Amino acid sequence: MAIGVCGWCLDRFDAVRSIELAGKELDVPLIQLGFFNREVIAQADGKRLAAAAEACGVHIVGVFVAFEGEDYSSIAAIAQTGGFMPDEPYETRLAATCKVGELAVSLGCGAVALHAGTVSTDVKSRGYATLLARVGETADRLMKLGARLLLETGRESAETLTNFIDALDRSNVGVNFDAANFVIYGTDEPLSALLRLRKRIECVHLKDAVRSHDPGVEFGQSTSPGLGDTGVARLVSKLRAQRFTGPLLVESSGSNSGIDAVRESLAYLRTLLP
Numbered sequence: 001m002a003i004g005v006c007g008w009c010l011d012r013f014d015a016v017r018s019i020e021l022a023g024k025e026l027d028v029p030l031i032q033l034g035f036f037n038r039e040v041i042a043q044a045d046g047k048r049l050a051a052a053a054e055a056c057g058v059h060i061v062g063v064f065v066a067f068e069g070e071d072y073s074s075i076a077a078i079a080q081t082g083g084f085m086p087d088e089p090y091e092t093r094l095a096a097t098c099k100v101g102e103l104a105v106s107l108g109c110g111a112v113a114l115h116a117g118t119v120s121t122d123v124k125s126r127g128y129a130t131l132l133a134r135v136g137e138t139a140d141r142l143m144k145l146g147a148r149l150l151l152e153t154g155r156e157s158a159e160t161l162t163n164f165i166d167a168l169d170r171s172n173v174g175v176n177f178d179a180a181n182f183v184i185y186g187t188d189e190p191l192s193a194l195l196r197l198r199k200r201i202e203c204v205h206l207k208d209a210v211r212s213h214d215p216g217v218e219f220g221q222s223t224s225p226g227l228g229d230t231g232v233a234r235l236v237s238k239l240r241a242q243r244f245t246g247p248l249l250v251e252s253s254g255s256n257s258g259i260d261a262v263r264e265s266l267a268y269l270r271t272l273l274p
Helices: 015-025 038-043 046-056 075-081 090-106 126-145 158-168 179-185 190-200 232-241 259-272
Strands: 002-006 030-035 059-065 111-114 148-152 173-178 201-206 208-210 221-223 247-250
Touching: 002 259, 015 030, 015 046, 030 090, 030 247, 038 090, 046 059, 046 090, 059 090, 059 247, 090 111, 090 126, 111 201, 126 148, 126 158, 148 201, 158 173, 158 190, 173 179, 173 190, 179 190, 179 201, 179 208, 179 221, 190 201, 190 232, 201 232, 232 259, 247 259
Parallel strands: 002 030, 002 247, 030 059, 059 111, 111 148, 148 173, 173 201, 201 247
Antiparallel strands: 208 221
């Protein structure tokens, strides 16, 4: 496994600067770039990003897209406003995803990761059918561009996500695995989720989190790797045992954020790998 970083942890709005910080300040070889609003997406210049990566000795392994208007004030709020679930912004969000997909292909990585929405456990519900159709359309549009769609984990259980991907039945859909999100959202146990999703995982985010007192209703809290309930060391050991060869990317968030937090996380991660 090669170690890298989620670029938005270094600079949320300037992808070039995030590349420079990754290469020059942190000396990491891999980065996943983040695009979180229309302005940043519109201004993204593939040639400039590629030149910055080459100059810094950093390889871009993928891109992550999130959307304006997503409400993280509560778990219930993000379930209603996140990803492709709400009706009104769907076309705009689909267009943004395809724009980022074109960028990913131009950068030679071709992988677009995102939170597609909270998948319902009720497969007969209107919400389930709507999300399935919209994620399917997104995957199809990305396939035409030559890009893959990686679904971020955690807002639903690994079993629910696995069944959803099976129902999608698209060859270009995989998983961007974030174990800590299962703790933050209170949806699953990280190790069992890893085992269930292992054949679909193409990229891993590494962070840690502490469970809330009311899992599934209130958010858990991010913390430094090794100090939470995610079981980071066990997860990395299991990934090694499974001979996972994809990128292992440090992500920091919440109060545990910024370049110093990323540096601390990288140091911890390096103690877990040969």
